[in-house]
Amino acid sequence: MHDHDAPDSHLPIEADAELTYYEQRVEAIQALLIEKGLLSADDVRRAVEDMDARSPAVGARVIARAWVDPHFKQHLLADAKAAIATLGIDVDTWSTLVAVENTPTIHNVVVCTLCSCYPRSLLGVPPDWYKSLNYRARVVKEPRTVLEEFGLELAPDIEVRVYDSTADMRYLVIPQRPAGSEGLSEEALAALVTRDSMIGVTQAQEPSP
Amino acid sequence: MPYQPGDRVRIRVATPSGHYRTPTYIQGKIGVIEAVHGAFRNPETLAYGGDGRPKQTLYLVRFDQTHIWAPAESAGSAPFCQNDRLLIDIYEHWLEPVPEE
CATH class of the missing domain: 3.90.330.10 (Nitrile hydratase alpha /Thiocyanate hydrolase gamma)
Structure with missing residues (x-):
């Protein structure tokens, strides 16, 4: 029930899991938005940083x-x-x-x-x-x-x-x-x-x- | 809005296709309006690019745990007690009036 770390949680991630369908879709949409100049990669990074900082x-x-x-x-x-x-x-x-x-x-x-x-x-x-x-x-x-x-x-x-x-x-x-x-x-x-x-x-x- | 705090309501039983936010465990159960939250856009059309209008009044509805679930058969400690309640947010179009007994 509690959020114990997995036994190997201190190991570095050696091989990222393959992207799921929705992850691929998000990456494609983000790439398009950046390409069209609607937002920048730094905007995305900053939004993630803000969320993680709460x-x-x-x-x-x-x-x-x-x-x-x-x-x-x-x-x-x-x-x-x-x-x-x-x-x-x-x-x-x-x-x-x-x-x-x-x-x-x-x-x-x-x-x-x-x-x-x-x-x-x-x-x-x-x-x-x-x-x-x-x-x-x-x-x-x-x-x-x-x-x-x-x-x-x-x-x-x-x-x-x-x-x-x-x-x-x-x-x-x-x-x-x-x-x-x-x-x-x-x-x-x-x-x-x-x-x-x-x-x-x-x-x-x-x-x- | 047709419902006021203290009114008895039944949660409609339905499984519309698409996105809806009324869990099946509470469908068909009878509760009491605890609070009126106000009008909010309907997630059932909002989820598909619609504008969620007309807005639906959102209510906090209170249920007795003993009404929702059958009594526990296990001999262990009680999963809930007589006075325990469940409160859940439900949009107006999922509510049906229940006449006073």
Whole structure:
């Protein structure tokens, strides 16, 4: 279930796999666009670099603010993109975002059963397990079993809410603020907010004593 | 929009050719409108170079897990509990009204 590296993942790639049909098609379209002067190879490289540069640190910053500022949290729950824009983050190109809050009685977890819809702007590139058939098929049907495999056991009276993001919405889980984090700075709080806690397969980390 | 939060709806059962975003596991199931997201372009024509219009209202629909899936037969820990829910985004043309019982 977890995204362990394959045993040989440290070896250099000696022979690239043959291009699939769709890879060949993408390369052909890209070559045509460059040939016609509609974009440059550097535009493509820069777009890939921008995508790879996104990371869960953006999401963690948003969550830490929500933990320390109740007004911001209410704004985030009511209109997530507008709230995040107030932090000076450019949200113009983002999909519609919905924040859902974990509480002592509700635990939220996100999946896209149809493909791999994911709030990339806030969390970066999704982990491989998020895109796996195993996770997508099982978390809607046996959420508690899957969460246990991630190390999260929830009491039976807690309501587990699985969000299947099949359409235009992207979902962000606001994990519960961990006990013992009362005196921490916003920056130190953000370090407790992991990618997986914002997908909802685990809780935020507890501060080290 | 015909549906409001709290309304009971059934997800239409259909397998149109081409691209649609209503998973089969939820088709035929009865849920409750949790929220109205607004109007969005229809992916069923958008996926094929169309303009996705007319826009469809997109709803967040809430289901009881115990309604979607048969009770587990395994003796292990429960795959879900009585209060657990599934919430899913569904476009309006996939919804049918369900009269109050």
